[in-house]
Amino acid sequence: MSVATAKRRIKVIRPPSFSPLALLSSFGVLWHYRDLLYTLSVHRVKVRYKQSILGIMWAVLQPLSLMLIYTLVFSIIGNVPTGGTPYPIVAFSGLLIWSFFSTALTNSTNGLVSHSHLVTKVYFPREILPLTYVIAALFDFVIASFVLAGLMFYYKITTTLNILYVIPILAILTCFVASVSLIFSALQVRFRDVGVAMPLLLQLWMFATPVVYPLSAIPKRFLWFYTINPMVGVVDNFREVLLHGATPDFNTLAVSALISLFLVPASYIYFKHVEATLADVV
Amino acid sequence: MIDLKFDHVSKRYRIRQSDDSDTQNTLLRKLRALRGRKTDFWAVRDVDFEVRRGEALGIIGHNGAGKSTILKLLSNITTPTSGEITINGRLAALIEVGSGFHPELSGRENIYLNGSILGMTRREITKKLDGIIDFAGVREFIDTPVKRYSSGMYVRLGFSIAAHLDPDILLLDEVLAVGDAAFQAKCLDRIKELEKRGTTIVFISHDLGAVERLCDRVLLMKRGQVVKSGPAAEIVAAYQSDATLSSESVEVHKKGETNEIEIQTLSFCDDLGVSRPVFKTGEPLRARIAFNANETVKDAVFWLLLFTADGQIHCELTTELSGEQISVKPGSGVVEFRTKQLGLQPGIYFTSVHVKKRNARDVINYQYKSTMLRVDSDNLLQGNFYLPHSWSVTQSEDVDREYAGYENVVRS
Numbered sequence: 001m002s003v004a005t006a007k008r009r010i011k012v013i014r015p016p017s018f019s020p021l022a023l024l025s026s027f028g029v030l031w032h033y034r035d036l037l038y039t040l041s042v043h044r045v046k047v048r049y050k051q052s053i054l055g056i057m058w059a060v061l062q063p064l065s066l067m068l069i070y071t072l073v074f075s076i077i078g079n080v081p082t083g084g085t086p087y088p089i090v091a092f093s094g095l096l097i098w099s100f101f102s103t104a105l106t107n108s109t110n111g112l113v114s115h116s117h118l119v120t121k122v123y124f125p126r127e128i129l130p131l132t133y134v135i136a137a138l139f140d141f142v143i144a145s146f147v148l149a150g151l152m153f154y155y156k157i158t159t160t161l162n163i164l165y166v167i168p169i170l171a172i173l174t175c176f177v178a179s180v181s182l183i184f185s186a187l188q189v190r191f192r193d194v195g196v197a198m199p200l201l202l203q204l205w206m207f208a209t210p211v212v213y214p215l216s217a218i219p220k221r222f223l224w225f226y227t228i229n230p231m232v233g234v235v236d237n238f239r240e241v242l243l244h245g246a247t248p249d250f251n252t253l254a255v256s257a258l259i260s261l262f263l264v265p266a267s268y269i270y271f272k273h274v275e276a277t278l279a280d281v282v
Numbered sequence: 283m284i285d286l287k288f289d290h291v292s293k294r295y296r297i298r299q300s301d302d303s304d305t306q307n308t309l310l311r312k313l314r315a316l317r318g319r320k321t322d323f324w325a326v327r328d329v330d331f332e333v334r335r336g337e338a339l340g341i342i343g344h345n346g347a348g349k350s351t352i353l354k355l356l357s358n359i360t361t362p363t364s365g366e367i368t369i370n371g372r373l374a375a376l377i378e379v380g381s382g383f384h385p386e387l388s389g390r391e392n393i394y395l396n397g398s399i400l401g402m403t404r405r406e407i408t409k410k411l412d413g414i415i416d417f418a419g420v421r422e423f424i425d426t427p428v429k430r431y432s433s434g435m436y437v438r439l440g441f442s443i444a445a446h447l448d449p450d451i452l453l454l455d456e457v458l459a460v461g462d463a464a465f466q467a468k469c470l471d472r473i474k475e476l477e478k479r480g481t482t483i484v485f486i487s488h489d490l491g492a493v494e495r496l497c498d499r500v501l502l503m504k505r506g507q508v509v510k511s512g513p514a515a516e517i518v519a520a521y522q523s524d525a526t527l528s529s530e531s532v533e534v535h536k537k538g539e540t541n542e543i544e545i546q547t548l549s550f551c552d553d554l555g556v557s558r559p560v561f562k563t564g565e566p567l568r569a570r571i572a573f574n575a576n577e578t579v580k581d582a583v584f585w586l587l588l589f590t591a592d593g594q595i596h597c598e599l600t601t602e603l604s605g606e607q608i609s610v611k612p613g614s615g616v617v618e619f620r621t622k623q624l625g626l627q628p629g630i631y632f633t634s635v636h637v638k639k640r641n642a643r644d645v646i647n648y649q650y651k652s653t654m655l656r657v658d659s660d661n662l663l664q665g666n667f668y669l670p671h672s673w674s675v676t677q678s679e680d681v682d683r684e685y686a687g688y689e690n691v692v693r694s
Contacts, residue, residue: 035402050386279354
């Protein structure tokens with residue numbers, strides 16, 4: 001059967017070099033391994049909740065309990081200017097999207113190192129490892145979205161057609177998450193400091209993003225600086241589009257989109273560069 | 283038709299020198315190490331070979347000769363520093379099976395997971411699922427998490443997945459050393475079947491016997507380079523006779539020797555005292571150690587150690603235990619160890635010979651890896667060693683026809 005297979009793929013292994021062509025062929029190999037990407041992503045979801053009583057409920061419980069905590073904290077400290085929208089849903093919409101980002105990043109950063117037994121034995125495109133964590137986090141996001149829908153119904157929030165903007169916003173976010181995951185997982189191979197610093201970094205990053213407060217809470221004169229953070233455009237616009245039925249702020253969204261657009265190829269090139277000697281270092 | 287081509291391939295590893303100056307500040311030291319001196323180590327240097335379609339190529343050599351690096355380069359786990367590798371067709375490596383298993387998942391789920399890691403599509407796996415399960419013999423437990431599997435089942439399932447890849451080119455490591463003998467035979471059959479179908483095979487192993495049985499052509503590697511290539515039997519023989527290929531230096535062991543007695547040669551011979559390179563399991567064997575004494579040594583004790591290819595002591599022969607004193611006079615002599623039936627399983631064994639005064643700390647003289655012992659067998663028995671045994675059978679009805687004890691010797 002194997003001999004009868006008419007078409008054989010000729011593969012040439014050369015010392016690592018970086019040309020647009022090499023990058024394109026990497027994408028080709030990744031496409032060839034798409035089944036592995038799928039199987040491993042399903043596996044991530046399955047394994048995460050195996051032998052846990054609440055199972056997939058955790059995907060919902062995490063942002064939900066965080067929402068309760070922040071609602072409680074801010075109701076004691078004082079009011080956050082939400083422009084009339086109930087605070088719990090402001091917090092939940094932010095936490096929902098932030099959880100996707102932070103879960104994906106936390107898990108994927110260690111993705112290569114924790115699979116060293118595989119990486120040193122079998123070849124497959126290594127970017128699959130961090131990317132499966134991103135996909136698994138996206139899955140959690142979808143599950144938890146149903147709670148958001150429930151909350152919106154509960155608070156009687158009316159939606160407009162602008163809700164469709166959620167799709168490009170999520171696409172931008174996913175690209176950003178994927179490329180940051182690639183960079184951090186590759187860095188983690190050589191510098192384990194990255195993994196250790198991750199919780200701190202994410203904490204700081206969260207407070208630098210309008211997650212538990214709306215963008216309107218930021219004084220105008222800081223905004224130019226504040227919106228350099230690509231997560232700002234994503235989180236704020238997600239909320240605006242969903243809860244206020246507004247059109248997105250194309251300025252902040254453009255910042256996020258441009259940064260993601262730059263990061264996708266850049267992170268992939270860097271990742272492939274690390275991949276070449278990964279098995280020798282990890 | 284060339285399936286595999288190494289075109290002047292080299293692989294360099296950079297080893298960072300640790301800074302000897304005792305800087306107190308560890309952070310500073312680490313930062314310095316980052317840009318510090320590096321030593322180059324060429325694991326593979328200018329290796330050039332081709333494998334034709336349907337050919338079975340063996341690669342042998344001592345530990346550190348570059349065999350595993352070749353394997354890693356071939357399977358694309360690491361990239362070459364220079365040169366080019368061309369692979370024509372689907373390549374699969376049968377190395378350390380089961381390393382991609384997840385304990386929480388069922389056997390079936392793991393087949394999909396591991397199969398896709400090895401490069402199969404889901405559709406392909408579904409098609410081969412029954413074959414894989416039956417080959418591994420785990421049908422009853424296929425929906426049980428693999429953490430409940432016995433280690434044997436685990437290994438069998440792992441091999442079974444890999445064996446069903448149907449590659450154009452198959453890379454084999456020491457994988458044949460898995461499972462029990464029956465399963466090993468099954469694996470070998472499967473590999474032979476693939477070979478018959480025209481699969482190109484690259485086999486990297488310490489097991490010279492297996493290499494000789496499976497391969498048409500063999501490359502002998504030494505310090506990252508191919509030093510010889512040719513028909514399997516020829517190269518295996520050359521490897522065995524060339525003890526200097528040893529990666530370890532004999533000089534290291536010369537320390538502390540007093541040299542009143544010098545060990546000269548070690549040879550293995552049969553019952554009649556005829557020296558031979560290969561012995562069969564169950565045959566009589568004599569190991570002769572020729573020595574030359576420079577002065578009188580009272581109560582000398584001789585040792586012969588046999589090592590497996592990976593450097594583990596396999597067994598020990600000594601004049602120590604009998605308690606008798608050997609008094610060595612100046613001049614030459616021979617110590618002979620004898621066994622009626624060789625209990626070693628087929629393989630290559632390295633030797634070391636040393637002589638000491640009883641209860642002394644220092645060695646008088648030492649010889650390491652000067653000779654190899656090769657054991658072969660026509661009839662493979664399972665287990666770690668061959669236990670010489672005889673047998674008889676008795677039945678109550680025909681006590682009269684009781685069989686005399688039959689000696690059961692492996693050699694046919």
